[in-house]
Amino acid sequence: GDSVTQMEGPVTLSEEAFLTINCTYTATGYPSLFWYVQYPGEGLQLLLKATKADDKGSNKGFEATYRKETTSFHLEKGSVQVSDSAVYFCAYKETSGSRLTFGEGTQLTVNP
Amino acid sequence: KAGVTQTPRYLIKTRGQQVTLSCSPISGHRSVSWYQQTPGQGLQFLFEYFSETQRNKGNFPGRFSGRQFSNSRSEMNVSTLELGDSALYLCASSPSGAGGEPQHFGDGTRLSIL
Numbered sequence: 001g002d003s004v005t006q007m008e009g010p011v012t013l014s015e016e017a018f019l020t021i022n023c024t025y026t027a028t029g030y031p032s033l034f035w036y037v038q039y040p041g042e043g044l045q046l047l048l049k050a051t052k053a054d055d056k057g058s059n060k061g062f063e064a065t066y067r068k069e070t071t072s073f074h075l076e077k078g079s080v081q082v083s084d085s086a087v088y089f090c091a092y093k094e095t096s097g098s099r100l101t102f103g104e105g106t107q108l109t110v111n112p
Numbered sequence: 113k114a115g116v117t118q119t120p121r122y123l124i125k126t127r128g129q130q131v132t133l134s135c136s137p138i139s140g141h142r143s144v145s146w147y148q149q150t151p152g153q154g155l156q157f158l159f160e161y162f163s164e165t166q167r168n169k170g171n172f173p174g175r176f177s178g179r180q181f182s183n184s185r186s187e188m189n190v191s192t193l194e195l196g197d198s199a200l201y202l203c204a205s206s207p208s209g210a211g212g213e214p215q216h217f218g219d220g221t222r223l224s225i226l
Contacts, residue, residue: 032211032212034214041219042219042220043116043202043218043219043220044217045217046214049212089155093212096210097168098143098145098168098206098210098215099145099160099168099170100145100147100155100157100215104154
């Protein structure tokens with residue numbers, strides 16, 4: 001069935017390090033892809049999105065490119081900050097319908 | 113613009129009881145979805161409502177139900193609570209739920225079953 005697979009965590013980095021969180025999906029059709037972030041005690045916040053192949057979503061220094069040939073949507077940031085410490089979720093949504101299918105989540109901890 | 117509001121933030125219930133959670137979507141949003149978040153199962157889709165009709169449903173037992181009112185506010189009900197129902201319940205809204213529209217989430221209701 002349709003699914004999303006994220007790289008296993010947790011991930012621990014030093015401030016200003018480069019971040020990559022891998023995400024691959026299995027879906028039929030042409031889904032829209034999202035990254036959400038969850039801070040402790042809060043709900044999910046939309047980080048970025050891409051709705052078609054080769055689209056690049058970007059926000060707050062984070063980027064992800066919709067790669068249909070590799071069914072991937074890896075999240076990257078060139079220089080992480082302590083404030084980026086959170087859980088990151090990759091998700092997709094089918095063209096028809098509003099159901100989001102999420103990956104397992106990746107806990108990121110950034111140390112000063 | 114106010115975000116998605118969920119009430120209450122925390123609930124403690126005992127097995128066998130029932131519970132109702134409330135969600136007020138962003139103004140103008142007509143699609144409301146509910147998700148359950150647990151450490152073991154992650155984020156799982158419960159159901160979606162649009163214009164007072166359930167449009168999509170996840171793989172949960174019939175104890176989980178919901179409804180939507182004419183002002184798009186939604187409620188979720190869980191009957192005969194089990195220990196495994198302890199979770200963070202998240203509500204999300206979007207204008208119509210279609211295509212590449214992102215969903216906007218509330219801060220959730222933390223339900224604990226004793």
